[in-house]
Amino acid sequence: MVNLAAFLTLFAITPSLAVTPDSNPHDRGCITPTGIDDETPGALSSANFQPLDVDNIINFTIALQGSRILSRETPIQFQLINSASGTFYAVLASYEPKALDPWGRVEVMNRRRRCKGSSSADEALFHLHRSVTMAYNSLYLIRRYTTPDLDTIMSAEIDRLGLDSTKCKNDPSECDDNSTPWGLAYAVINDTLSWFSRDGWNKAGKLAREFNPRPYQDWRDEPYHPVNPPWDVTDKTRWTPLLEDNKLGYLFHQTHVVSHIGQTGKTMYVSNEEHCRRTLEDPKYDLQKELNLALERSSRLDDKSKMEIEYFDSKVTSLPPLLDQYWNSKNVSAFERRYENYALNSAIYEATLLSWRLKIEHDLIRPTTVAQQYGVGKVAKAFAGPGAGIQDIPVDQWEPYIRTMPHSEFPSGSSCFCEVFREYVTLVSGKDDVDVPLVAKFAAGSSKVEPGITPSEPITLSWSKWSDVYEACAQSRLNGGVHFSASIPAGRDLCSGLAKTAREAVLDLVNGRVPKHVTPFDSPLPSQKRCKQRA
Known part of the structure; x- marks a missing residue:
């Protein structure tokens, strides 16, 4: 559980909402929310609810998500955070008078948008629906994104609040009614899972192999392979998998994390043309000079x-x-x-x-590999390892203050x-x-x-x-x-x-407008090569 207080206000829900005046020509459809204090089958009674402190619900969600997300490599963290963030936005957008979902789908939102009555009682029920929908979104986010042990914890919290954590668990058809809080939440999560299956990241691993899949594996016909094997640096400018260990006796070599996503991962609000226009020239490193600078910085650590x-x-x-x-x-x-x-x-x-x-x-190539290749027989003052301070050490044994991540x-x-x-x-x-x-x-x-x-x-x-x-x-x-x-x-x-x-x-x-560019929700799996390779 990491920095929960820092995330809490990002997810808090209050009745005060503000958007700019509507300039969209589309008619705004809306539906009457059901499932709380009415005759809908399986409806919940607000009399059984504990105070619905949505801050605490989201706090719970981020705590459970946080432990899972932080165990992943950086790019995967960002993919998961963006998708979770999108579900929270999509739920709230359904309670706004004109907002569109992350994919800008006008017709879909016209079927999901909640109508708000004019009386104070109607408004109170409207806000209660929004809170309950967000609670179910949190539940399904944990249930369908994470592991059974986390689902058990989240389910217990939902039940404690007087809701029903079993909604749609054994019978997904319970969530067919989009007008209920759980129906809307389920639809939002289904959208995200559907997008995941076609976003080119290979989250489930099944694009590379049908059986015993490996999540996020490079699934292309010609996957990335490093020029240098871990044990033989044949090209002293290119990335080489580093040797790592778990501090318990197990040593292993790196594999470049998600090497495929730059070419196969779906963009959202940046067009493929704009993405491919962004390039960089070769830095033409003087590696010995760069190594000396790295060692000098290391020697000045305080x-x-x-x-x-x-x-x-x-x-x-x-x-x-x-x-x-x-x-x-x-x-x-x-x-x-x-x-x-x-x-x-x-x-x-x-x-x-x-x-x-x-x-x-x-x-x-990474600095650690340069030190191993250029530093044999040399000594320099540098950080000597945790607790060892700054010392004169063999350059080929130098390592950075923090872990070098498994990418170039x-x-x-x-x-x-x-x-x-x-x-x-x-x-x-x-x-x-x-x-x-x-x-x-x-x-x-x-x-x-x-x-x-x-x-x-x-x-x-x-x-x-x-x-x-x-x-x-x-x-x-x-x-x-x-x-x-x-x-x-x-x-x-x-x-x-x-x-x-x-x-x-x-x-x-x-503000109810389709963006200049947004990748369509139903777009197919991307091609294996978005951009031409640099010559």
């Missing part, structure tokens, strides 16, 4: 830089708390937070596809993602400066790399500009030893503008 490295190592647990600090200082509706959060997640999703295509295209070096995905974050928040706030400094606090000895040692005393990191957040995030990848110099500006330049594109698309949806 408690502050170490905690910055650890903080920004996970974008999932670093960027949302900073965004949360911003939202807490503003008077905005919960729906605005929700669709803005979905816009950000959509931009990061597009950035993931883009940066992964370029990683495979350039296929460049150029461009930096972190630089790309943090640029998307910076651009997005600057668009929302209208300025680079923050009104109240953003902070991240660390207790003495709270380091994950050097627990009980680092930092030697409490540390507070602080940023007064969103651009400062980007710079700290980007520099942390260099200080951490996992990237070379050119990878950082390359990641920034590659992904610049994605936040604007994604946010404009989501604002169109919120």
Whole structure:
């Protein structure tokens, strides 16, 4: 359970909603919500409900989702977060007078949109329906995305609230009625699962093999294979699988994570043409010079830089708390937070596809492998390992302060993602400066790399500009030893503008307009090669 408070207000639901005036020509259909305090078969009685604190329901959901998501590699984290974020947006959009779902489907939303009566009792029931629908969405999200043990926990919470966790569990036809909270929630989750089956990521693994599938395996006829096998670096410029271990005696070599998604993963609000237009030139590294710079940075590590490295190592647990600090200082509706959060997640999703295509295209070597190849017989001052401080060590035994992820070096995905974050928040706030400094606090000895040692005393990191957040995030990848110099500006330049594109698309949806580009919901499985390979 990680940083739950930071996520909580992003998912909170309140009656106050705000959207811009309707300029869409489509008629807005709506249906009368059923299933609470009426004669619908299987209807629930609100008299049995505990106080429906949706904040706590979402808190529960994020806790359960968080433990699962953080165990995945970075690109898969972003895919799962974006899909979950999309379901929350889709539910709330159904209770808005004109908003469209993530795919901009007018007719579908006309069949799902809830009518709201004019009396105070009607309005109260309307908001109760919305809360119950979100609760069932949370239940089905956990039930159908995760494991039975988490389903058991979530089901118990739903039952405790006076709802019925067995709805549609044994008989999916119970959810055929779209006017009930559980029917709408089930339809939203079905949409997401259907999209997953055709989004080109191979989440279930069955695109590569029918039996004993391996989730997220490269499913193409010509899957990616590294030029260098783990045990023989024949090309000293290309990515090589690193040797890792579980600290319990098991050693294994890396496989490049989701090597296919840059070519096969479906974009959402960026067209294939726009995606393929974004390219990068070869950085033409002087690898010996870059290695020397990496070692020099390693030799200068102190408690502050170490905690910055650890903080920004996970974008999932670093960027949302900073965004949360911003939202807490503003008077905005919960729906605005929700669709803005979905816009950000959509931009990061597009950035993931883009940066992964370029990683495979350039296929460049990581600093650790360069040290192993260029450092034999040499000694340099550098970080000597957890708890070992800065020492003179054999260069070929040097390793970065943090784990080197199982994907190639150029461009930096972190630089790309943090640029998307910076651009997005600057668009929302209208300025680079923050009104109240953003902070991240660390207790003495709270380091994950050097627990009980680092930092030697409490540390507070602080940023007064969103651009400062980007710079700290980007520099942390260099200080951490996992990237070379050119990878950082390359990641920034590659992904610049994605936040604007994604946010404009989501604002169109919120205001009932079909975006300039949105990949159709029923689009087939993508081809195996979206873009031409760089010569």
